[in-house]
Amino acid sequence: MRNNPRLAPAVQAAETEGLNVRAGYDVALSDGLWRATNDALSFLIESDASYRKSDYQWEWGGGLHR
Secondary structure, three states, rough: OOOOOOOHHHHHHHHHHHOOOOHHHHHHHHHHHHHHHHHHHHHHHHHHHHHHHHHHHHHOOOOOOO
């Protein structure tokens, strides 16, 4: 709200009309955090799987240095 001079009056008008603007903001923020966390977890799972595969190939001679 500090960076957009038109946002504060719009929020005040919406709250005057009875809308809970902060709840909407909190929901959008939590959705963004959930998506970022899910993306990070997916990255870690895929990275772990690729390292496990390369460790297996190294241990059993499965084509890494052939």
